[in-house]
Amino acid sequence: MTLAALQNAFLDALRSDESALPASWSAREERGFAIYRNAYRTRLVEVLEGAYPRTRLLVGEDAFTAAAIHHLVANPPSGWTIDDAGRGFETTLETLCPSDADVAECAWLEWSMQQALVCAECTPLDASGFAAATQDFADENWHAMRLSFVPGFALRSVTREWSALWPMLGEDGDVEAARSAPTLEPAMGALVWRDGRTPAFVMVDPLEYAALSRMIGGSTYGAMCEALVEMAGEDAAIAGAGRFLARWLGEGWIAGIDG
Amino acid sequence: MNAIEPFGGYGLGLRQPHYRDFLDIDVPVDFVEVISENFMVDGGRPLDVLDAVRARHPVVMHGVSLSPGSAHGIDDHYLDHLAALVQRVEPLWVSDHLCWTRSSAHNSHDLLPLPMTEEALDVVCANIQKTQDRLRRPILLENPSSYMTFPQDEYAEHDFLAEVVRRTGCYLLLDLNNVFVSAHNHGFDASRYLSALPLDRVRQVHLAGHMPGEILIDTHDRDVCEGVWALLAAAAPRLGPVAIMIERDDAIPPLADLLTELGRARTIVEGSKRARAA
Numbered sequence: 001m002t003l004a005a006l007q008n009a010f011l012d013a014l015r016s017d018e019s020a021l022p023a024s025w026s027a028r029e030e031r032g033f034a035i036y037r038n039a040y041r042t043r044l045v046e047v048l049e050g051a052y053p054r055t056r057l058l059v060g061e062d063a064f065t066a067a068a069i070h071h072l073v074a075n076p077p078s079g080w081t082i083d084d085a086g087r088g089f090e091t092t093l094e095t096l097c098p099s100d101a102d103v104a105e106c107a108w109l110e111w112s113m114q115q116a117l118v119c120a121e122c123t124p125l126d127a128s129g130f131a132a133a134t135q136d137f138a139d140e141n142w143h144a145m146r147l148s149f150v151p152g153f154a155l156r157s158v159t160r161e162w163s164a165l166w167p168m169l170g171e172d173g174d175v176e177a178a179r180s181a182p183t184l185e186p187a188m189g190a191l192v193w194r195d196g197r198t199p200a201f202v203m204v205d206p207l208e209y210a211a212l213s214r215m216i217g218g219s220t221y222g223a224m225c226e227a228l229v230e231m232a233g234e235d236a237a238i239a240g241a242g243r244f245l246a247r248w249l250g251e252g253w254i255a256g257i258d259g
Numbered sequence: 260m261n262a263i264e265p266f267g268g269y270g271l272g273l274r275q276p277h278y279r280d281f282l283d284i285d286v287p288v289d290f291v292e293v294i295s296e297n298f299m300v301d302g303g304r305p306l307d308v309l310d311a312v313r314a315r316h317p318v319v320m321h322g323v324s325l326s327p328g329s330a331h332g333i334d335d336h337y338l339d340h341l342a343a344l345v346q347r348v349e350p351l352w353v354s355d356h357l358c359w360t361r362s363s364a365h366n367s368h369d370l371l372p373l374p375m376t377e378e379a380l381d382v383v384c385a386n387i388q389k390t391q392d393r394l395r396r397p398i399l400l401e402n403p404s405s406y407m408t409f410p411q412d413e414y415a416e417h418d419f420l421a422e423v424v425r426r427t428g429c430y431l432l433l434d435l436n437n438v439f440v441s442a443h444n445h446g447f448d449a450s451r452y453l454s455a456l457p458l459d460r461v462r463q464v465h466l467a468g469h470m471p472g473e474i475l476i477d478t479h480d481r482d483v484c485e486g487v488w489a490l491l492a493a494a495a496p497r498l499g500p501v502a503i504m505i506e507r508d509d510a511i512p513p514l515a516d517l518l519t520e521l522g523r524a525r526t527i528v529e530g531s532k533r534a535r536a537a
Contacts, residue, residue, distance in 0.1 A: 002330070002378065003330040003374065003376070003378050003379055003382055004330035004331060004362075004363070006374065006409075007329065007330055007331070007359060007362045007371075008362045008363060008364075010362075010371065011361075011362040011365055011367055011371075012362075014367055014369075015365070024410050024411075025410070026410075028407070029407045029408070029409070029410070031406075031407075031474065032372075032405070032406035032407025032408075032444070032474065033406075033407055035406040035407075035474060035476065036367075036369060036371060036372075036406065036407075039369055040367055040368075040369055043368060043369065044368065047368075076364075076365045077365060077366045077367075077368060078361075078364060078365050078366055079366060080296070080324045080334050080336070080337040080340075080361075080366065081296055081299070081324070082296070082324075082366075082368040085368070116303075117303050117304065117305075118300035118301060118302065118303040118304075118305060119301055119302060119303060120301035120302045121301075121302040121303075151301065151302075194303065197303065197304045197307065198304075
């Protein structure tokens with residue numbers, strides 16, 4: 001057996017009890033191998049526990065461990081950083097808990113905050129920089145303007161008021177209270193970024209969520225405004241678009257202007 | 260390739276519970292070891308901490324994901340990140356383990372044992388050579404702890420390591436706890452193991468604790484045991500100036516406790532030096 005074949009077989013056997021161990025191995029080698037197999041699973045589950053403490057509290061320890069093992073079997077780590085083992089866990093939870101949106105939303109928030117903590121440095125565009133960059137804009141330039149957002153910036157639709165739920169799932173939190181919090185109707189947006197050196201999130205209303213999700217998706221400012229008109233009518237859209245842009249600049253969410 | 264000049268001193272690993280200590284006070288260590296992968300990130304607070312610690316102390320970089328024993332070669336993406344961190348930190352040296360962590364498709368994130376074969380030797384040497392060429396410096400290779408050997412082994416581990424050193428010009432990070440653990444698990448004599456290594460190539464020594472049992476487990480979650488202290492006392496007269504540290508990764512105690520353990524290492528090694536001089 002070549003070294004490459006041995007390593008592939010070894011790793012397959014670490015991941016699955018059903019993979020056969022080499023026939024030439026004695027009980028002594030199998031005993032040693034069992035330690036590696038146990039360490040592999042324990043370590044990766046611990047990584048997920050560390051990355052998703054609030055999600056773990058929300059679903060309960062046993063259910064979390066089962067979900068973590070399911071995730072690691074379906075998505076065995078391939079990257080060099082062990083932190084990536086938790087990537088996509090919210091998608092796994094969506095599949096495992098289709099009627100419990102809280103769980104995937106919480107996992108998404110935890111993962112996005114963790115990513116924001118170590119994202120690349122960037123000096124956001126401030127109001128004066130924006131004014132200087134757009135001072136010669138004609139109407140068509142405003143219409144064609146696209147925005148890029150700072151590293152670590154992430155947005156998703158959520159059905160719970162996470163600003164209130166977040167502390168309930170922290171140390172000495174109250175899971176029951178979090179579970180009984182009302183569902184948002186309509187859904188809002190949760191937005192994650194790094195505020196200085198600290199990951200942060202805020203809730204945004206449905207109109208701002210629509211505006212942001214379009215701009216993140218590469219829409220022009222003009223197309224975004226047209227979408228807001230359809231959603232909220234012309235007056236609300238015009239007021240909203242200007243207010244949103246001022247807020248995004250003020251919060252330091254915009255990295256630059258494209259087009 | 261440049262030689263790594265000996266650096267004699269006593270240090271600790273930088274671990275998250277002690278970040279505040281290292282930022283706020285002048286911790287009495289001669290160097291600090293950082294886990295490379297913890298700082299191979301794009302930005303943010305971890306790099307702030309690293310830069311601040313680096314401004315106060317010489318730093319050595321210790322990795323867990325190089326996978327020099329991988330038959331599938333070194334991950335270029337990993338190597339690029341490692342090289343960028345080396346450029347930022349300008350460490351005394353860079354180290355990793357004699358092990359493999361990944362196959363063609365997946366990563367175990369564990370330091371897995373290598374069969375001690377001619378083929379594995381060629382693979383390890385080629386991977387270390389590539390790493391050293393990319394980093395433009397020799398690296399330190401750490402002797403592993405292991406829980407199994409392979410029926411196809413052709414080398415004793417110490418001979419394998421010596422041959423890697425001879426072929427690649429790399430240096431050694433001697434982990435005395437790993438020697439102790441593997442000697443127990445595989446039934447070899449730790450003193451003979453040490454005697455067979457090219458000790459003049461050792462630039463750093465790790466001291467750590469392990470979980471006792473029928474098979475010893477290298478957990479780094481408790482104090483250094485008496486057997487490992489005895490190994491240090493036996494090895495010290497045969498080592499040149501080396502960087503000695505307590506390696507603690509789990510159940511991390513207050514910094515003062517680790518400094519006390521480090522003090523014991525200092526007493527043993529400095530006592531050995533005085534005895535040699537007398």
